[in-house]
Amino acid sequence: MYLSPTARISLLFLAIAVSALFFADIAITTANPWRDLGQFFLGVATPDFFSTEGLATALLRTVAFAFVGVALGAACGFLLSLVYRFYPVRMFCAFIRAIHELFWALIFLQFFGFHPLTGVLAIAIPYSGIFAKVYSEILEESDPGPGRLLPPGTGVVSAFLYARIPDCWVQMRTYTAYRLECGLRSSAILGFVGLPTLGFYLETSFSQGLYSEAGAMLIMFYVLIATIPLWVKPKLLPIYVLSAPFFLGEGMPIVWGNVERFFTEDIIPAPIRNGEGLADLGAWFNDLMLNEALPGIWNTVLLTQIALVATGILALLAFPLISNHFGGPVRRTSGHVFLVIARSTPEYILAYILLQLWGPSMLPAAVALALHNGGIIGHLIGRQTNTVLLRPDAPTGFNRYSWELVPRVYRSFLAFLFYRWEIIMRETAILGILGIYTLGLYVDSAIQQIRFDRAMVLILITALLNIGIDILGRYIRRKLALQTMPTC
Amino acid sequence: MAMSFIRKLMLSSLIVLIPFAASAQTFVFTAIPDEDESKLVERFRGIADYLQEELDVEVKYIPVKSYAAAISAFRNNQVQLAWFGGLSGVQARALVPGSEALAQGVEDEAFYNYFIAHKSTGLEMSDTLPEGVRGKTFTFGSKGSTSGRLIPEYHIRNIFNEAPEDVFSRVGFSGNHTRTLRLVEAGTYEVGAINYAVWEKELENGNINTDDVKVIWKTPAYPNYQWSIRGDIDERYGDGFMDKVREALLAMDDPELLESFPRSGFIPTSNENYEPIRSVAEQIGILD
Amino acid sequence: MSGFEFSGLTASFGGERVIGPLSLDVREGERIALVGKSGAGKSTLIKLIHERVDGHSSLVPQDLGLVNALPVFHNVFMGQLDAHAAWYNTLTLIRPFRKDKDAVRQLLTELAMADKFWTPTASLSGGQRQRVAIARAIYRQSNLLLADEPISALDGPMAHLVMKALSQRFTTSVIALHDVEMALAYSTRVVGIQDGQIALDEASDRLTAADITPLY
Known part of the structure; x- marks a missing residue:
């Protein structure tokens, strides 16, 4: 039987995910998962906006960290994009974006402590790497015509400002604004490690079972994200960016000696620090690899593959919810609400909620990853189907779905999916902090034991794994000639 | 337009770094997050008020999200005093030369x-x-x-x-x-x-x-919670400050404050009392 | 640079030779009209000349090469980016200097475009865009003009206006034109291109429209 390359690759990944299910730890361990879930939804339905004094402050801080982090990331990313064609710069950017915001925050927490700089850099650094890549792609695709027409002797700067930037400006602005939304999500979850953003209060309320409080916070967060077009205006942007630094909160003063100590002592592998020689270093490294890195990698890969396929299935099921080719306006509106909620809730928060309700296993993590990523891809694909014009006598119902629409969008669906592969893996690793046995768990344990040398090696391994998946994902996309725009 | 925006962005990124000059000599303490946070905040705000009155300096409590964060803050001199568990105290004091276990709860001698x-x-x-x-x-x-x-x-x-x-x-x-x-x-x-x-x-x-x-x-008994303080505290807050803090902690007798821990009172302790904890941690492989 | 002499001009596309080898010499003061049917190689020849003179010419390419996001003023000003320092150009991007504005406005008035001074070129009509590219070429103030169908989207009176302006401003020019009458009216010499070779090269005053028509 002949199978197209896209069908073959889909079946291959499906088979991998199914076999991964046999090895994965999939279970609901709570006694009353549905009762807890019900209580949670009851809490969301009866939000309590006034119980926490911190709610308004938390939202303000969340927005402030997002603005400052994204602005700094955009500025640095822009500068990096100018030299992105150099191989070392490309490697550097790939490396800094392969490390999740939460890992960056955990690193900076060790020497900056609870200073606002910790949160700002945790967002700005990985975002610089992403901005550099996307900006350079945008710049590369700009029309080279005007540049060729410039009089010889025109300065590099003038040529760039006149012939390059104006052409890319709209695209860069759109992407930066989109990243701001991602920045709000990143900023919110930084609270889970102790920064004064939404996650801090969400975790507090949630862990104490105060679902109405937690519900209020989630609702405020959705409102914040859904109303971005209303309050983020180009004219207001400079004002926001300029004033945001003053709303980050005070935090603790930085002690610069700590920074030096971190880099010259803390992260040096213990055997070297104690002058124990190479043999001991080998043993140390062996122990780390065997007992932590390898199990971590195995579980991270398992969960990633399961979550990737679950994301795909969910996206395919979800896109008709907002497609003009199905259902009435009522169904589409509720479809939009569902997808907005699914994609605006950071995976980390979704996973945290589900873990609390269902108990620790890979299941809640996989569901959280699938909901968030499936929501994003479903939304994009659904919107794409709205540009498809069907012939007047096209079939309806399931036949329309399977014969007319899916074949038309399947390639871009795959493109988005493989683009998000690396993102899913990055998130999978970080979910370990919540107690699933992925790499993040071992990183968190090492940090809890004040063993930053081990934590750094594990973070490094996580970054390399991400870079590997990124390269593989790009290879598959190129092989299948799939094109996509960046998402986050 | 394009340029003016980029210029504003860069300018504001510089400004980011300015507003956080070190604040005045506030005495800051933290505690390991071993219970629900709202309870901790309630308990330690009371302690902060009490210490502020006794010590005559501004005293502030900051909540943290993990044991490691409490240890790091102590180590990084962002807090000077902390309510640690047995293990976290041993870890923290090992990282800060000269730091001392000041006082433990009456119940912590045999927890x-x-x-x-x-x-x-x-x-x-x-x-x-x-x-x-x-x-x-x-x-x-x-x-x-x-x-x-x-x-x-x-x-x-x-x-x-x-x-x-x-x-x-x-x-x-x-x-x-x-x-x-x-x-x-x-x-x-x-x-x-x-x-x-x-x-x-x-x-x-x-x-x-x-x-x-x-x-x-x-389980059998073991030494647990204690107040630990950094060794360089006198240099920063004046001679005899450490003793003042110890006295203030030992003298705490407000039943409501003690009830929130819950401890019946505080007694003096020393680093040596936590030796058993250290050796257990080493056996298990949590400490190097 | 104004006059030039080139030989062995060739260009291939997809392994197939589209032009040449041919030789062309142009003396200062000559206004050459390139004629021939579309696909004969006129545009390629203009590009080749532009490369051979190392960009030292005012070029109006067929696709105009405008920066769509920038207003008319900046697109015209781009003709003189080499004349100013980077800081000057950067500042002009944000807030232009009066003397530059005056100079560009005068030029645009001549081309009946002064009212579009601040309009982004993306929202202009084809004819207006063509005149912006022409204004940029004039503002460039080079002696040699290379233009590829610069009046294809302009109506009669406007086309004459533009052609007059171009003949006044440039001592030497090579302009590809498909309109035979215009070619004869505004050139001193006509070069006909057929299948990538020069099929006709004659002073304009010795030609009539009928002599050129066989090329089409």
Whole structure:
């Protein structure tokens, strides 16, 4: 039987995910998962906006960290994009974006402590790497015509400002604004490690079972994200960016000696620090690899593959919810609400909620990853189907779905999916902090034991794994000639 | 337009770094997050007010999200005083030369733990950890906790001669003692290890459904919580400051404040008293 | 640079030779009209000349090469980016200097475009865009003009206006034109291209429209 390359690759990944299910730890361990879930939804339905004094402050801080982090990331990313064609710069950017915001925050927490700089850099650094890549792609695709027409002797700067930037400006602005939304999500979850953003209060309320409080916070967060077009205006942007630094909160003063100590002592592998020689270093490294890195990698890969396929299935099921080719306006509106909620809730928060309700296993993590990523891809694909014009006598119902629409969008669906592969893996690793046995768990344990040398090696391994998946994902996309725009 | 925006962006990124000059000589302390945060905040704001009055400097409490964050803040001199558990205190003092264990609760001299179990296990109170826990699901408290992790793990290894992951079918970390209680009560985990003080307090407040969750074993005693202070404190706040802090802590007699810990009072202690904790941590491999 | 002499001009596309080898010499003061049917190689020849003179010419390519996001003023000003320092150009991007504005406005008035001074070129009509590219070429102030169908989207009177302006401003020019009448009216010499070779090279005053028509 002949199978197209896209069908073959889909079946291959499906088979991998199914076999991964046999090895994965999939279970609901709570006694009353549905009762807890019900209580949670009851809490969301009866939000309590006034119980926490911190709610308004938390939202303000969340927005402030997002603005400052994204602005700094955009500025640095822009500068990096100018030299992105150099191989070392490309490697550097790939490396800094392969490390999740939460890992960056955990690193900076060790020497900056609870200073606002910790949160700002945790967002700005990985975002610089992403901005550099996307900006350079945008710049590369700009029309080279005007540049060729410039009089010889025109300065590099003038040529760039006149012939390059104006052409890319709209695209860069759109992407930066989109990243701001991602920045709000990143900023919110930084609270889970102790920064004064939404996650801090969400975790507090949630862990104490105060679902109405937690519900209020989630609702405020959705409102914040859904109303971005209303309050983020180009004219207001400079004002926001300029004033945001003053709303980050005070935090603790930085002690610069700590920074030096971190880099010259803390992260040096213990055997070297104690002058124990190479043999001991080998043993140390062996122990780390065997007992932590390898199990971590195995579980991270398992969960990633399961979550990737679950994301795909969910996206395919979800896109008709907002497609003009199905259902009435009522169904589409509720479809939009569902997808907005699914994609605006950071995976980390979704996973945290589900873990609390269902108990620790890979299941809640996989569901959280699938909901968030499936929501994003479903939304994009659904919107794409709205540009498809069907012939007047096209079939309806399931036949329309399977014969007319899916074949038309399947390639871009795959493109988005493989683009998000690396993102899913990055998130999978970080979910370990919540107690699933992925790499993040071992990183968190090492940090809890004040063993930053081990934590750094594990973070490094996580970054390399991400870079590997990124390269593989790009290879598959190129092989299948799939094109996509960046998402986050 | 394009340029003006980029220019504004760069300018504002520079400004980011300016507003955080070090604040004045505020005396800052923290505590390990071993219980629900709202309870901690309530308790330690009271302590902050008390210390401020006694010490004549501005005193501030900052809540943290993990044991490691408390240790790091102490090590990084962002807090000068901390309410640590046995293990976190040992870890923190090892990282800050000259730091001292100032005072412990009366109960902390001989602290102990409860192993608790959900009713579905059918386990009852016994003299040692019953063989019946084998194959059940089990939760510690926080990874860096003495009563939530170190001591339970030590006893599990001692009694079964196996790692916890091999004794139990699933091992988790609930995060803190209150949550351990809630998770075992709800049956999410079948067995858990909890700090006896939290258990007794919750029991007294009527927050435990004793039909659903039972104590099945009480561990032998060990030294636990203590106030630890940095050694360079006198240089910064004036000679004799450390003694002033110790006296203030020992003199605390407001029943409401003490009740919130819950401790009946504070007594002097020293670093040597925590030697047993250090050696256990080393045996288990938590400390190098 | 104004006059030039090139030989062995060739260009291939997809392995197939589209032009040449041919030689062309142009003396200062000559206004050459390139004629021939579309696909004969006129545009390619203009590009080749532009490369050979190392860009030292005012070029109006067929696709105009405008920066769509920038207003008319900046697109015209781009003709003189080499004349100013980077800081000057950067500042002009944000807030132009009066003397530059006056100079560009005068030029645009001549081309009946002064009212579109601040309009982004993306929202202009084809004829207006063509005149912006022409204004940029004039503002460039080079002696040699290379233009590829610069009046294809302009109506009669406007086309004459533009052609007059171009003949006044440039001492030497090579302009590809498909309109035979215009070619004869505004050139001193006509070069006909057929299948990538020069099929006709004659002074304009010795030609009539009928002599050129066979090339089409």
